[in-house]
Amino acid sequence: MRSRHRAAAIVAALTAVDHAANAQGWDALPVLLGLFDTTIHRHQPRINADELGIDPALWWLHSQTVPGMRLPYWVGLKAITAHLTAPDTPPWLTRRAPFGHRRLAGLAFLAEGLDTSETGRRDAAAHGLSANPDGTPVRALTACDIDGRHYQILRIRGSATTTTVVLDDPPALVRATVIPTCLRRLLTAARD
Template structure:
């Protein structure tokens, strides 16, 4: 059975991640995060967050493919996912996941602008949106959105995301990373 307390704890942790990003300002590179169950007991979920180290140059590579054209960040996420889940590199992903941070229970991807197919990342008025998408081991999907300049965010938690949401690139990558890291 899916724990609503765990879902609430993960949503709260994702909100803190996005607030930290907002406090640092806009125009940051994308970031991948692991979500870890660090509760001393099962009755009160407590979520720890750790960044998955990704060379910043990976996010810049797509900017140089066609001068003046920037490919979406999910293209880089897809390449990272493919690389980290290969037989000869998955060990490094598993080592990262098995640190002293508790059990890995989710993955999240933070990016800005119109760079993801998983959410509308440009406000109808053309204002950029920061999106934080997460998936957990209970097959939930999370999304935290902030329109640039807004004082608050919009958070969505889907216990059973429909295929139209679940099968987009970012959630697929996050679920694949989570599955390989936990194996």
């Protein structure tokens, strides 16, 4: 599949994941997804997004800390990444029989959280939502593909619309953030 067609197919797959998450409602645990190229005909590119089996207990790390203190879900993603990319760990994706011989095209991380930035509060207000100082509930679907692209779909709780960003050549500030860094490390480990 050619690169620009792959990007469009990944956006379509991520949009479907966001719609499914929105239909299920809020307060869900995070999901780590593999984006697999299942293209049969080169003029009809297709990417499937399949959940990778992560123990749900890992996402509840915040309940094992000081009461009232919640760790963000990316802490769990960092722990998964450290474990799966350790030198003594066998290739992790090849051990997953349900995925067979499909080609890995990217990885995605879907998680809910609070956007406490000024931009997040302005976005909430623009959608007619109260911009409370503790943060705006946001669902973020972040992905990286084998071509180095960065994808993000953001949905503010209560909004019918999303914001989608695709960066063909993400700037250093984006590449250095925790979730894209983890996804890239996992992609590299899966391809080795």
